[in-house]
Amino acid sequence: MTTKDIRLKLEGIIDPSVNKTLKETDGIKHIGIDSEKDVAVLIITMEKKEPEAEKTLKREIAKAIKLDLGFKGVKIQLEERRVNESIVKTDTKFLIITSGKGGVGKSTVAANLAYHLKKNGKTVALLDADIYGSSLPRVLDMEEGYPQVNEKGKLIPRKVKDMEIMSTEFFVEGNKPVIWRGAMLHSMMNNFFYETAWDKNLDYMIIDAPPGTGDVALDLRQIIPDAKSIVVTTPHKTASHVAIKAGYASVKLKQEVLGVVENMAYYYNEYAKEKDYIFGEGGGQEVADNLEVKLLAQIPINRPKHNVGLYEEDEKAGQIFNDLAKKIIEIY
Ligand SMILES: Nc1ncnc2c1ncn2[C@@H]1O[C@H](COP(=O)(O)OP(=O)(O)OP(=O)(O)O)[C@@H](O)[C@H]1O
Ligand SMILES: [Mg+2]
Numbered sequence: 222m223t224t225k226d227i228r229l230k231l232e233g234i235i236d237p238s239v240n241k242t243l244k245e246t247d248g249i250k251h252i253g254i255d256s257e258k259d260v261a262v263l264i265i266t267m268e269k270k271e272p273e274a275e276k277t278l279k280r281e282i283a284k285a286i287k288l289d290l291g292f293k294g295v296k297i298q299l300e301e302r303r304v305n306e307s308i309v310k311t312d313t314k315f316l317i318i319t320s321g322k323g324g325v326g327k328s329t330v331a332a333n334l335a336y337h338l339k340k341n342g343k344t345v346a347l348l349d350a351d352i353y354g355s356s357l358p359r360v361l362d363m364e365e366g367y368p369q370v371n372e373k374g375k376l377i378p379r380k381v382k383d384m385e386i387m388s389t390e391f392f393v394e395g396n397k398p399v400i401w402r403g404a405m406l407h408s409m410m411n412n413f414f415y416e417t418a419w420d421k422n423l424d425y426m427i428i429d430a431p432p433g434t435g436d437v438a439l440d441l442r443q444i445i446p447d448a449k450s451i452v453v454t455t456p457h458k459t460a461s462h463v464a465i466k467a468g469y470a471s472v473k474l475k476q477e478v479l480g481v482v483e484n485m486a487y488y489y490n491e492y493a494k495e496k497d498y499i500f501g502e503g504g505g506q507e508v509a510d511n512l513e514v515k516l517l518a519q520i521p522i523n524r525p526k527h528n529v530g531l532y533e534e535d536e537k538a539g540q541i542f543n544d545l546a547k548k549i550i551e552i553y
Contacts, residue, residue, distance in 0.1 A: 222254070222290060222291070222292070223254075224252040224253070224254060224312075224447070226290065227252050227254075227261055227263075227286065227290065228249060228252055230285045230286070230289060230290060231243050231249050231252075231263070231265075231282065231285065232244035232249065234278070234281050234282060234285060235278075235281070236248055236267055236268055236274070236278060237273075237274040237277045237278055238267050238268045238269040238270070238271055238274040238278075239268040239269065241268075243265065246266070246267075246268055246302075247266075248265050248266045248267065248268075249263070249265060249266075250264040250265060250266050250300070251263065251264035251445075253445065253446035253447045254446070254447060255296075255446050255475065256475070257475050258293065258294065259292055259293035259294065260292060260293060260294040260295060260296055261286045261290075261292050261294075261295045261296070262295075262296045262446045263282065263286075263295065263296065263297050263298065264298045264300060265278070265282065265297060265298070265299050265300070266299075266300050266301070266302050267299055267300070267301055267302065268301075268302050269301065269302075270299065270300075270301040275299055278299065279297055279299065282295065282297055283295050283297070300415070313423045313424065313425070313426055314424065314425050314426070314449075314553055315425075315426050315428060315445045315447070315448035315449070316334075316425060316426070316427050316428065316448065316449055316450070316451060316479070316549070316553065317428045317430045317441065317448050317449070317450040317451070317471070317476060318330055318331040318334070318427060318428065318429055318430065318450070318451050318453060319430055319431075319450055319451070319452055319453070319467050319468075319470075319471060320452065320453040320454060320460075320463075320464055320467055321452075321454070321460065321462070321463025321464040321465070321466050321467040322454075322459070322460050322463050322464070325453055325454060325455045325460050325464075325484055325485070326453060326455070326484035326485060326520070327351070327429060327453045328349075328351070328355070328356040328357045328359075328360045328429050328530075329360055329484065329520075329530055330451070330453045330482050330484055330520070331347060331349075331357065331427050331428070331429040332347065332357060332360045332361055332429075332530055332531060333530075333531055333532055333538075333539075333542040334427055334451075334542060334545060334546060334549065335347045335384055335425070335427040336382060336384065336531050336542070337539075337542045337543045337545065337546035338424070338425050338427075338546045338549065338550070339382065339383060339384055340534075340543065340546070341543070341546050341547060341550060343424040343425055343550065344420055344422050344423050344424045344425075345384045345385075345423070345424065345425045345426075345427065346378065346384060346385040346386065346387075346419055346420065346423050346425070346426045346427070347361075347384055347385070347386040347387075347426075347427050347428075347429070348386075348387055348388075348413055348426055348427070348428045348429070349386070349387065349388035349389055349390060349428075349429045350389065350410065350413070350428055350429060350430045350431070350437050350441065351389070351429050351430060351431050355388055355389050355390045355429065357386070357388055357390070357429050358386075358388050358390050358391075359529070359530070360529065360530030360531075361381045361382075361386065361529075361530060361531070362381075362528060362529035362530065363379065363381060363386075366379070366391070367391055367392075368387065368391055368417075371418050373418075374416075375416055375417060375418040376412065376416055376417045376418065377417075377418055378417060378418070378419060378420075379391070382531070385419060385420055385423075387413050387417055389409055392409065410437065410440040410441065410444065411440075411444075414444050414445075425549075428441065428448070438470065438474060439474075442474045442475075442476070446475070448476055449476060449477045449478070449479050449553060450468075450471040450476045450477070450478050450479065451478070451479050451480060451481070451482055451517070452464050452467055452468045452471070452478060452480075452481050452482070452508060452512065453481075453482050453483075453484055454481060454482075454483055454484070454504050454505055454508050455483065455484055455485045455486075455500055455504055456483055456485070456486055456487075456498065456500045456501045456502050456503060456504035456505060457500045457501055457504055458501070458504060460504060461503075461504035461505070461507050461508050464481070464504075464508045465507075465508050465511045465512065468481075468508060468511070468512040468514075469512070472512070478512050478514050479514065479517070479549070479552060479553060480509065480514045480515040480516065480517035481505050481508045481509040481512070481514060481515070481516050481517060482505070482516075482517055482518045482519075482520065482545065483504060483505025483506075483508075483516060483518070483519045483520065484520045485499075485500055485520065485521075485522045486498075486500075486505065486519035486520055486521060486522075487499065487502075487519070487521050487522065488521060488522045488523070489521040489522075489523055489537050496521070499522065505519060517545055517548055517549075518541050518542070518544065518545040518548075519541070520538050520541055520542070521537050521538055521541070523536065523537060523538055525538070525539075
């Protein structure tokens, strides 16, 4: 059973508040499958939220999902049109970039993967959900500033290199303690998904997320149950050991781990034309083996030639990120 099957089924169901099918109202905002629990997770928009209509709609959906499609359960979030115009299209692919340790280049990988997906013709957004001092705006060389709000009161993502971006960093001033940020984060995640006017045709949303099974991970899991993840590590044992834990955390949350990216894998000496393994070797492969996934890329240690944090195709790291993007398009 796929989300397509569910969609087909739902499209015929009537939104009783306006007596039109969900296909006509474009009311199907998100379809996810929690395969472990055998539960379909749906976000449906109603034109008008009236108690009677709500009940009827929920009943019809539950009937379709459980009786007709055979799911054990269904979780339905009904939103009124006004609230929920902005969520990304249902076949947007969500990719969570995670790591065990800070400073291994998670944000660098998130930004560059997004950038090269974009270069390969995809519509891409970046979501920075890292509370522990998010570094995405820095990697992308963004000036401080708040997102604008559109005429409907929705947040407009900021844009860099033709990619949409939202960051926790846009909403905190200075160095607020992490605890305070944590408290804000739940509502921030909701704002990012439900109160933000993302491009309606997003192919990929790349999410720079803190590791583990913390609040953010759980919020993300609720909102996007079918997200997949990539684990970033360095070749160093200290990084790879915690990266394995991060990978297991993803697995526990039923996020399929697509593979591992080893960052700072070696220094590429342009003159000698050889690789220098400054931080040792094998960390990435070890993490991949442990999680039983592929090592997708090994990124060299080299400062970007043209930008603060983004690599272009005339540099080794840029070529590798471009290959990584192509691989991702192939497998996800
Ligand atoms: N392959 C690389 N070659 C050279 N410098 C790199 C590379 N990857 C990352 N860096 C640099 O290392 C630093 C940390 O990278 P980044 O901010 O991407 O890591 P992070 O894991 O997101 O860290 P944090 O935990 O602080 O968010 C940055 O200054 C970045 O420019
Ligand atoms: Mg970071």
